[in-house]
Amino acid sequence: MGEVKVIGSTLSLFCTRVEWALKLKGVEYEYIHEDLLNKSPLLLKHNPVHKKVPVVLHGDRAIAESLVILEYLDDTWKESPMLPQDPYEKSMARFLAKFNDEKCILGAFNACKAEGEEKEKAIESAKESLSFLEKQIEGKMFFGGGKIGFLDFAVGWIPLWLGAMEQVGEMKLLDAEKFPSLHEWSQNFIQIPLIKEALPPRQKVVANLTAFVSYLRSLASHKQ
Template identity: 45%
Template sequence: MAEQLQVFGFWESAFSRRVELALKLKGIEYQYFEEDLPHNKSHLLLQYNPIHKKVPVLVHNGNPISESLVILEYIDENWKTNPLLPQHPHDRAVARFWAKFIDDKVVVAVVKAAGSEGEEREKAVEEAGEALGALEKELGSRTLFGGERVGFVDVVGSVIVGWVPAIEECFGFEVLRSDKFPNLMKWSEEVAKHGVVKEILPPKHEIVAFMEANWKF
């Protein structure tokens, strides 16, 4: 019996796009279901993710998995081709740490800056800068976090490549600067030109247009 694999996502969601990116990097075929977000969620999405009621959801042979980082690890454990995580246990733990760091520190601070003004925005931009500084140091002189190929942290970091610049443009502040983070800027350019990334990430102007119309704080 052939495996059945479905992804429930939304085109503008960095979190669902990273799931598709992982599957494409591994050459795994899947069926994609586009959700009509933010308000018209399908009954299948609510059925498969009744707790959070959000994308992404991966359904493998009828078994749903939610939360993007959990899904990425599930994908890497089940399909061994083109591994995303390193082989050594310590290196794997380090990759998991920085992936969670991106979501908990970088994304949270940038979204906070988008939804605030004045001193509160300045503080959020500073927090985002500190988080990016830590990533800059961790990346060092490497081209990719994954070494010679796109890996787990690079996939998670696609939110920095595609969405942070769009948020900056849409809400009128700057945090990802080449003078402060030259390594990250080079890394971002390297990730952005990867064939699979170009296929999966939406164009910046489309993300900006969606944010302008729908991101209300």
């Protein structure tokens, strides 16, 4: 099938979801750690448009963007399918994954870095997005039903990275009483061996996020 390499950063939630998918599929791969402050010629060559990780190299092919990579892996390695076979269910999984990336992750991060009057507004907006995910997981073990799949990997940032955002932003978004189903899914998901073994240390995620948020706040203060 060709050699597989991942250009990534172990602290990135987008890179970690790709690792989860590769482990689920049983695909052996080489991990190439990228210094995001000093981007390598290899990364710039294979992702010249966005210049971001993750990038998967499969033989002479380069695939960028984590959700696109997940679909490529699912189409290439048929074992342990991640996406539903039904066209409607598949389209909904894609829609929800995009919603998760554009609304939930971004909303939580905006709430994390917000200060002053904007913070409460950002927190409420983030909770509103999470409430939509709550409805999708109600009564189910996983987002796709009885087994782990595409949407679980997309939403898999919640147990670790959302917790880090809550700590750095000194806030609470995923309240167990308000989001019981999402909270229970989060607790179960993080205990799955292939998920747990690919997670970076929480303290490193928190330290990295703290530095990034401080940098963004510093830039914002200089613009005022």
